[in-house]
Amino acid sequence: MPPSSSSPATQSPPSFTLAAALRFALPTSLLLLLFYLLYSPKLLTTTTTNCHDLTASKPEQPVNHGYDLELKHIAFCIAASANLWDSRKEYIKLWWRPGETRGAVWLDHQVEIDYDDDRRNLPEIHISEDTSRFPYTNRQGHRSAIRISRIVSEALRLGLADVRWFVMGDDDTVFVVENVVRVLSRYDDKEFYYVGSSSESHLQNIFFSYSMAYGGGGFAISYPLAMELEKMQDRCIKRYPGLYGSDDRMQACMAELNVPLTKEPGFHQNDIYGNLLGLLSGHPVTPLVSLHHFDIIDPIFPGMERVESLKHLLESAKYDSASIIQQSICYDRKQEWSVLVSWGFAIQIMRGIISPRELESPTRTFINWYKVLDFTAYAFNTRPVAGHPCQQPFVFYVNSTKYDKSRRQIIGIYTYHDDPNPPCPWGIESPEKIHTIVVLKHEDPDRWQKAPRKDCCRVVPSSKEGIMYLWVGHCGQNEIIET
């Protein structure tokens, strides 16, 4: 949990300034107030952040939050290997923004950069320092773990100006960069922070540690902590020759530094196989920060290549990165259907009215790290995929998203995934008559500066055959999901 100091309130100007000003005669106080409003940088930032001018925020810029963090303050440190570089670099290109994102890739040895496209769209490449002097005794792992663990220290030694966070990731980690900023801006980068998340696999977390940030999901280390780590990391690594990977070595050093893991569940290691639909549709109410392990997970949109499918998801994220895959639940009472929205990704319609407490948890469309369909395998609640033909969801995947300037809203088109649902003898309307769902939503870049809450979802009456209209957004007064 974020510490209480992460509250944006701590960033507002000290109230005594205003109080003191108001004690002067009225004209003086007004002048002072005006001066303050015009020249206080903090107040100015707050004002811009709260401004809901949607036209001004295209293309989306990472916004300032509690700790005034911007993308340029983050150095991304990507661990890669030369032999997988040709395929893995495509994952990096998906999220890397030339001229905006900072940081570098660390490889074990030099690779050819043949294409102009690569030169322009990838971070600069560094070759890791030699680590052959370090002992490595783990029989299952690989000693490249030592090299990878030291990337943070090597990155620090590059001496990049104005860096507040180092964010580690693998070559197959895909970041939603605006959400990296949103999540890290909850924390004071002048303090020691180690931010990341566990594995989906309960057993993996037992073997490694629930206190460890998984490297593939990515994790962040604040600048002063990286300084402290750099001083002791080589000695620390020598004390743990038996550990498996780079991330457990990192955690061992964090433990020596007395720094616990600050858990942010938007970082996803994805230690699972199969279809991610259930996991993403049941995402916790927190920004999606990263995804990982795409070489072993099915493409997230059926019928697409892996890289293409991720590009398609990030396409929706361009319109409202803060809301990407966020869940909302509503019902079509006339038809007696339950509707589960994972914004920018997929919508599921199910026959019958299913309670939110059931719908909100992830369905096990995936299998666990040991390739078994086992409900005890996970570090969070899941629910089974419905076996009854009438209970199988009708899945609609996002087809395209656009922005309606005149109405200042985002219009998402979701189309039925052509995989016919089985016949059902229940006497209620079949969702198969719907071929398209249109979702209307306002951009909501500041949603994570407030208490976490799901968006409400409403079925908008429509006379168009085969098309369902949904509205998704802030819940109205007294608006709840009552079944």
Ligand SMILES: *[C@@H]1O[C@H](CO)[C@@H](O)[C@H](O)[C@H]1NC(C)=O
């Ligand atoms: C979107 O829908 C059109 C028309 O049905 C189809 O040709 C296209 O392949 C779809 N695109 C995606 C990304 O699903």
